[in-house]
Amino acid sequence: xxxxxxxxxxxxxxxxxxxxxxxxxxxxxxxxxxxxxxxxxxxxxxxxxxxxxxxxxxxxxxxxxxxxxxxxxxxxxxxxxxxxxxxxxxxxxxxxxxxxxxxxxxxxxxxxxxxxxxxxxxxxxxxxxxxxxxxxxxxxxxxxxxxxxxxxxxxxxxxxxxxxxxxxxxxxxxxxxxxxxxxxxxxxxxxxxxxxxxxxxxxxxxxxxxxxxxxxxxxxxxxxxxxxxxxxxxxxxxxxxxxxxxxxxxxxxxxxxxxxxxxxxxxxxxxxxxxxxxxxxxxxxxxxxxxxxxxxxxxxxxxxxxxxxxxxxxxxxxxxxxxxxxxxxxxxxxxxxxxxxxxxxxxxxxxxxxxxxxxxxxxxxxxxxxxxxxxxxxxxxxxxxxxxxxxxxxxxxxxxxxxxxxxxxxxxxxxxxxxxxxxxxxxxxxxxxxxxxxxxxxxxxxxxxxxxxxxxxxxxxxxxxxxxxxxxxxxxxxxxxxxxxxxxxxxxxxxxxxxxxxxxxxxxxxxxxxxxxxxxxxxxxxxxxxxxxxxxxxxxxxxxxxxxxxxxxxxxxxxxxxxxxxxxxxxxxxxxxxxxxxxxxxxxxxxxxxxxxxxxxxxxxxx
Numbered sequence: 001x002x003x004x005x006x007x008x009x010x011x012x013x014x015x016x017x018x019x020x021x022x023x024x025x026x027x028x029x030x031x032x033x034x035x036x037x038x039x040x041x042x043x044x045x046x047x048x049x050x051x052x053x054x055x056x057x058x059x060x061x062x063x064x065x066x067x068x069x070x071x072x073x074x075x076x077x078x079x080x081x082x083x084x085x086x087x088x089x090x091x092x093x094x095x096x097x098x099x100x101x102x103x104x105x106x107x108x109x110x111x112x113x114x115x116x117x118x119x120x121x122x123x124x125x126x127x128x129x130x131x132x133x134x135x136x137x138x139x140x141x142x143x144x145x146x147x148x149x150x151x152x153x154x155x156x157x158x159x160x161x162x163x164x165x166x167x168x169x170x171x172x173x174x175x176x177x178x179x180x181x182x183x184x185x186x187x188x189x190x191x192x193x194x195x196x197x198x199x200x201x202x203x204x205x206x207x208x209x210x211x212x213x214x215x216x217x218x219x220x221x222x223x224x225x226x227x228x229x230x231x232x233x234x235x236x237x238x239x240x241x242x243x244x245x246x247x248x249x250x251x252x253x254x255x256x257x258x259x260x261x262x263x264x265x266x267x268x269x270x271x272x273x274x275x276x277x278x279x280x281x282x283x284x285x286x287x288x289x290x291x292x293x294x295x296x297x298x299x300x301x302x303x304x305x306x307x308x309x310x311x312x313x314x315x316x317x318x319x320x321x322x323x324x325x326x327x328x329x330x331x332x333x334x335x336x337x338x339x340x341x342x343x344x345x346x347x348x349x350x351x352x353x354x355x356x357x358x359x360x361x362x363x364x365x366x367x368x369x370x371x372x373x374x375x376x377x378x379x380x381x382x383x384x385x386x387x388x389x390x391x392x393x394x395x396x397x398x399x400x401x402x403x404x405x406x407x408x409x410x411x412x413x414x415x416x417x418x419x420x421x422x423x424x425x426x427x428x429x430x431x432x433x434x435x436x437x438x439x440x441x442x443x444x445x446x447x448x449x450x451x452x453x454x455x456x457x458x459x460x461x462x463x464x465x466x467x468x469x470x471x472x473x474x475x476x477x478x479x480x481x482x483x484x485x486x487x488x489x490x491x492x493x494x495x496x497x498x499x500x501x502x503x504x505x506x507x508x509x510x511x512x513x514x515x516x517x518x519x520x521x522x523x524x525x526x527x528x529x530x531x532x533x534x535x536x537x538x539x540x541x542x543x544x545x546x547x548x549x550x551x552x553x554x555x556x557x558x559x560x561x562x563x564x565x566x567x568x569x570x571x572x573x574x575x576x577x578x579x580x581x582x583x584x585x586x587x588x589x590x591x592x593x594x595x596x597x598x599x600x601x602x603x604x605x606x607x
Contacts, residue, residue: 002066003270004192005089005223009073009114010096011104011466015126019096019165020059020072024258026168026181027061027068058089058209058221058272060256063185069256069272073110083110085208085283085342087117088299089223089272092192094184095121095142099133099162103141104404109468112149117299121158122187128174129164132434135174159191195270201226202289203235205275206296210283210340216252216276220287225296227289228268229253229275237281238288238295245285251277282339301342304358305399305445305469308365308569309382310334311354313579315588316492316518321581322378327353330377337368344368354380358387360469362449366566373565373580381569381578382590386446389472396475399445404438405455407463412437414458422447423476442470447479450570482573485531487524488589489517492537499538501555506532510587512560520592522576525561533594563587575600 008016060069071090073083087093093114097103114121123142125135139160146156161184163170169179209221229235229250237245254261254274267273281287284298312327319325324333331348334355338346345358359365362384369381389397403424407415409431416426416439424443432438448467455465487507497513509524517523517536526532563571568578568585575597579586591597
């Protein structure tokens with residue numbers, strides 16, 4: 001059968017997964033009466049809840065005698081590691097661009113990687129049925145992007161289709177608003193080359209995705225570069241240096257058919273398959289015939305730029321809500337994650353009760369923490385910190401990001417002012433139509449930590465911010481952090497509305513009546529810059545005398561401000577932590593005892 005291997009890449013929310021849904025339907029992968037969930041490829045619970053793709057996943061459709069293996073990729077820069085490694089599996093890419101938003105940061109990031117590998121793109125301008133579409137301008141932006149990424153003349157001569165993924169049509173003309181996806185299928189078959197694999201050579205297979213199955217164990221997914229493999233055939237795994245990692249047999253071989261993995265007795269060169277039978281082999285290893293000694297070249301992955309400390313939960317409420325609370329369990333889980341997710345690095349701290357986890361951004365690490373808490377883990381999480389470097393002359397460097405902000409004209413001044421405080425440099429500012437302005441900054445990653453919540457408040461929830469790693473540049477010096485102090489509980493017990501009422505005048509409360517508290521827990525934000533220890537558990541002293549003048553009226557409290565996991569991580573300061581359990585997210589000071597806090601604060605001032 002003819003084969004085509006293609007990846008769909010785009011910025012977040014430009015419609016990749018919805019387009020794949022329609023490709024399934026129109027290729028006959030689903031029965032007409034089959035009930036399919038929307039965005040079928042987003043199979044993970046977190047993906048469904050957030051409406052974003054987090055993991056790269058392979059699938060396959062058949063069209064007029066050609067099997068098209070499609071890889072759906074995440075659109076968020078934090079999950080760029082997922083995209084970088086799968087590009088070695090494909091021979092072409094479909095670049096999906098929103099007809100209104102145009103080329104965005106993630107588009108630039110992944111397209112640059114694809115062009116470097118020599119892949120020839122098919123550009124699909126999606127959502128052409130939007131009332132604010134600007135098709136021609138968007139196409140010009142894409143061409144300029146390709147030129148800036150040093151595309152070859154062959155790559156610049158890209159075919160263009162105009163589509164609406166939701167309505168299931170694609171056409172060569174921007175004026176048509178009906179039809180099917182047949183032109184897209186035809187373009188993939190005509191434009192994407194067949195896999196340049198060697199069918200007669202020895203079996204070689206590069207692992208790009210790692211999965212686990214309760215019955216089959218470790219499942220390795222990737223492209224067969226040469227030869228063929230049969231069930232129970234002897235194989236071994238080589239690392240990047242050519243050392244043998246392990247030897248074994250291919251106990252199960254599976255190919256993709258729609259959303260399912262189907263067992264097969266034999267797989268040939270050029271196909272994307274999943275293989276079971278090995279217990280140690282991991283991502284970027286070469287699985288091959290025992291006669292092969294040279295490994296395949298694995299794609300280099302960009303380094304992490306941000307790290308957080310994952311510690312054992314040592315609060316007074318530890319162990320009440322979670323089932324996995326020991327450092328050994330946390331260690332095993334983190335090292336298992338680092339094995340399958342090549343963009344994450346885990347190192348053990350000297351105290352052996354905490355681990356430094358480095359990744360691409362707050363969202364990527366936030367998704368890992370959210371996944372772990374759903375599995376029953378309890379953790380203490382520190383404030384994110386950037387990973388510094390050094391240039392040739394020994395000067396300190398730090399990561400910079402390209403920040404693109406779409407905002408209503410009336411809020412642009414506020415955004416520019418706030419970004420300047422965070423040491424960001426304005427590189428471009430232009431109207432984007434509809435009363436909106438697009439502002440581009442080059443900003444140190446350090447300054448962007450914790451800004452997103454403030455940004456949404458400043459723009460009344462209408463602003464859109466996209467960030468992408470740009471470079472390592474000169475260190476920018478001190479950057480102002482959070483302006484407000486916090487309200488800290490001075491004892492343990494239950495919060496009482498009698499005590500919380502007067503505390504509302506001090507700032508914003510994070511806890512409500514009846515919530516369990518402990519000494520050192522953060523119960524609110526102080527309106528002033530200093531931290532303040534308060535007693536939120538104080539109850540009214542009962543006497544035999546009735547209060548005069550209606551003083552016994554019920555106390556009316558403003559509902560407490562509850563932070564999501566990402567908001568909590570972005571909010572905390574260097575001397576604070578987020579306590580994460582399956583049921584709760586609490587903010588606390590790193591040192592719960594006030595004397596310990598004073599001692600640590602004095603030591604910091606001396607240092």
